[in-house]
Amino acid sequence: MARSIHKRVLPGFGLSLGFTIVYLSLIVLIPLSAVFLKTSTMTPNDFWEAVTSPRVVASYKLTFGASFLAACINAVFGLLLAWGLTRYTFPGRKIVDALIDLPFALPTAVAGIALTAIYAKNGWIGSLLEPHGVKIAFRPAGVLVALIFIGMPFVVRTVQPVLEDLEVEFEEAAASLGANRWQSFQRVVFPTLLPALLTGFALAFARAVGEYGSVIFIAGNIPMVSEITPLIIITKLEQFDYRGATAVAAVMLVISFAMLLVINMLQAWNARRYGRNV
Amino acid sequence: MTGFAATFDTRAHAVGKFEANAATRDASWVKFLVLGIGLSYFLIFLLLPLIAVFAEALRKGAEAYFAALVEPDALSAIRLTLLAAAISVPLNLIFGLAAAWAIAKFEFPGKNFLITLIDLPFSVSPVVAGLIYVLVFGRQGWLGSWLGEHDIRIIFAVPGIVLATIFVTFPFIARELIPLMQAQGREEEEAAVSLGAAGFQTFWRVTLPNIKWALLYGVILCNARAMGEFGAVSVVSGHIRGETNTMPLHVEILYNEYQFSAAFAVASLLALLALVTLVLKTYVEWRARRSVQEGREQ
Numbered sequence: 001m002a003r004s005i006h007k008r009v010l011p012g013f014g015l016s017l018g019f020t021i022v023y024l025s026l027i028v029l030i031p032l033s034a035v036f037l038k039t040s041t042m043t044p045n046d047f048w049e050a051v052t053s054p055r056v057v058a059s060y061k062l063t064f065g066a067s068f069l070a071a072c073i074n075a076v077f078g079l080l081l082a083w084g085l086t087r088y089t090f091p092g093r094k095i096v097d098a099l100i101d102l103p104f105a106l107p108t109a110v111a112g113i114a115l116t117a118i119y120a121k122n123g124w125i126g127s128l129l130e131p132h133g134v135k136i137a138f139r140p141a142g143v144l145v146a147l148i149f150i151g152m153p154f155v156v157r158t159v160q161p162v163l164e165d166l167e168v169e170f171e172e173a174a175a176s177l178g179a180n181r182w183q184s185f186q187r188v189v190f191p192t193l194l195p196a197l198l199t200g201f202a203l204a205f206a207r208a209v210g211e212y213g214s215v216i217f218i219a220g221n222i223p224m225v226s227e228i229t230p231l232i233i234i235t236k237l238e239q240f241d242y243r244g245a246t247a248v249a250a251v252m253l254v255i256s257f258a259m260l261l262v263i264n265m266l267q268a269w270n271a272r273r274y275g276r277n278v
Numbered sequence: 279m280t281g282f283a284a285t286f287d288t289r290a291h292a293v294g295k296f297e298a299n300a301a302t303r304d305a306s307w308v309k310f311l312v313l314g315i316g317l318s319y320f321l322i323f324l325l326l327p328l329i330a331v332f333a334e335a336l337r338k339g340a341e342a343y344f345a346a347l348v349e350p351d352a353l354s355a356i357r358l359t360l361l362a363a364a365i366s367v368p369l370n371l372i373f374g375l376a377a378a379w380a381i382a383k384f385e386f387p388g389k390n391f392l393i394t395l396i397d398l399p400f401s402v403s404p405v406v407a408g409l410i411y412v413l414v415f416g417r418q419g420w421l422g423s424w425l426g427e428h429d430i431r432i433i434f435a436v437p438g439i440v441l442a443t444i445f446v447t448f449p450f451i452a453r454e455l456i457p458l459m460q461a462q463g464r465e466e467e468e469a470a471v472s473l474g475a476a477g478f479q480t481f482w483r484v485t486l487p488n489i490k491w492a493l494l495y496g497v498i499l500c501n502a503r504a505m506g507e508f509g510a511v512s513v514v515s516g517h518i519r520g521e522t523n524t525m526p527l528h529v530e531i532l533y534n535e536y537q538f539s540a541a542f543a544v545a546s547l548l549a550l551l552a553l554v555t556l557v558l559k560t561y562v563e564w565r566a567r568r569s570v571q572e573g574r575e576q
Contacts, residue, residue: 013383101556104503113529184301
């Protein structure tokens with residue numbers, strides 16, 4: 001009874017939900033379904049060949065390997081940075097805090113050419129590494145650098161609010177029971193941070209897997225060596241191989257949906273742990 | 279909600295409390311080590327690329343810089359970028375308001391599933407986002423022959439660019455509004471309606487003042503992504519100079535033609551846009567935090 005009254009009191013239910021569903025279907029759901037419908041017109045053999053050709057498999061290894069490594073690096077350093085931003089006062093803290101979101105705001109193509117300029121052999125960092133025989137730009141290492149850039153805010157921004165909300169009482173209790181700072185971090189703080197840290201890791205990984213703009217400039221895009229999966233889709237499209245492009249896109253979509261599921265589960269864990277969403 | 283973008287946060291932060299307390303204060307060598315490593319990581323991977331954009335843009339002097347910006351192809355790219363944002367942001371704003379109103383103010387089955395679907399575009403690769411419109415509207419696509427007969431171009435034309443931009447910015451405003459409006463509940467609106475306010479009046483006078491900062495925050499982020507999108511737009515654009523090039527695509531073309539200074543000059547405009555976005559975002563968060571605190575004090 002109470003529910004039906006609510007529906008009647010406020011106006012606009014049919015209009016707002018109807019518009020939401022129509023707009024969602026037209027912009028997102030129907031176009032996305034085109035990938036699976038197009039794939040379903042292929043024979044299983046053709047599909048399997050398209051998604052497991054050596055060049056495509058090499059691109060999966062690079063895309064997922066570099067994304068995983070970048071997410072690991074961002075988890076470690078992002079945690080340190082989040083700790084520094086929430087626990088310590090230092091000059092410029094607010095500016096650093098505001099700039100963390102730069103990879104969300106800076107167009108990926110701009111990030112891509114800027115990173116290439118820095119890591120090319122005559123660039124600021126590239127010229128320092130070149131004499132030691134270390135090359136980053138136009139190699140798989142370049143892909144890693146770009147993915148670290150675009151994934152940087154995720155871990156910082158998921159861990160930061162949890163660190164801020166952490167009551168000092170827990171660490172006081174640990175200290176009064178004789179724990180040193182490291183033991184208190186390891187046994188008290190870190191377990192509390194873990195769900196948020198894993199969520200940030202998963203978000204950075206998911207973002208990195210689909211990333212295109214920042215990577216293609218610095219990668220060099222050498223087939224079998226430094227070619228990422230999204231670029232394979234573009235290349236196939238440019239050769240008018242729509243089926244091949246769609247088959248690889250279907251694989252990527254299935255992986256994205258799986259990642260979305262994992263992230264939702266991690267966030268449910270987060271919400272149970274902290275009583276709110278991160 | 280999946281945190282694929284910055285999330286609106288109005289809580290007050292107190293950094294000092296950890297340093298003032300002996301139980302949470304780290305040894306000074308730990309502080310220097312953590313800050314040293316953390317800030318080096320920030321400097322190398324984040325700050326340096328930002329500085330490089332401006333340094334490279336101005337390498338050939340101010341004259342070459344401005345020449346690259348007023349060149350006709352650059353101007354037409356700027357116009358198209360503004361147009362794509364001017365269409366996609368308001369549409370996603372209306373969608374965000376409608377979705378948040380339906381989800382926050384009413385009960386219906388499948389609500390959580392709907393929220394997940396709204397977040398979907400964040401987890402789709404930009405390249406796939408472009409591809410899906412090629413599959414629907416492209417020459418070989420579902421509507422390809424019908425569009426061909428009626429001489430309507432969507433792919434490799436402006437409508438395709440707008441559609442791809444709408445897709446990649448789809449969840450931005452909705453995802454800021456939904457959790458906020460859910461937390462605020464519906465008592466205030468119900469009170470207004472029972473006192474005789476019309477639906478639109480209720481929204482304008484009661485709902486909007488409560489959500490204005492989150493709304494503005496979503497619009498700012500949505501706009502930044504709309505103007506900066508590269509992958510999805512690249513697939514549907516066809517890269518026709520002066521016609522279907524947005525600013526990020528123009529940067530790519532100049533860069534691939536080895537016109538590095540010109541590429542960085544256009545890129546510096548986009549980097550400025552990103553900095554303005556961060557400043558506005560920080561300001562909106564600060565204002566929202568202040569209004570929450572004032573609300574508590576009253």
